Amino acid sequence: xxxxxxxxxxxxxxxxxxxxxxxxxxxxxxxxxxxxxxxxxxxxxxxxxxxxxxxxxxxxxxxxxxxxxxxxxxxxxxxxxxxxxxxxxxxxxxxxxxxxxxxxxx
Numbered sequence: 001x002x003x004x005x006x007x008x009x010x011x012x013x014x015x016x017x018x019x020x021x022x023x024x025x026x027x028x029x030x031x032x033x034x035x036x037x038x039x040x041x042x043x044x045x046x047x048x049x050x051x052x053x054x055x056x057x058x059x060x061x062x063x064x065x066x067x068x069x070x071x072x073x074x075x076x077x078x079x080x081x082x083x084x085x086x087x088x089x090x091x092x093x094x095x096x097x098x099x100x101x102x103x104x105x106x
Contacts, residue, residue, distance in 0.1 A: 003084065049076040050087040054098060 021027045031040055045066050052062045059073050068076075080087045091098070 046072065046076050047087075047090075049073055050080050051091055051095070053077055053080050054088065054091050 017030070021030055035043075045068050048066050049062055049068050049072065052065060053073075053076065057065070059070055062068060062073050063070060076087075
């Protein structure tokens with residue numbers, strides 16, 4: 001697992017702070033202070049790419065819909081398929097009625 005690579009006191013403090021956020025407004029304010037607009041947009045784009053992979057969209061349609069490069073889509077795909085399973089877990093919580101078995105071909 002790659003989790004060990006990111007573990008540390010600073011990361012733990014950050015994640016604890018995220019878990020303390022009470023609502024969407026606090027979340028927006030916190031990430032606005034913490035990240036650049038570009039960083040937030042990149043994170044949001046990756047999560048949407050994972051969502052579209054979950055919906056079995058093609059790379060081309062994902063690229064058109066999100067503006068993500070094929071390199072980004074491939075990176076998210078690897079994490080989605082071989083990572084810790086949290087993309088699918090979080091998307092399943094947000095969209096419980098959606099199918100979660102991606103079968104995308106490049």
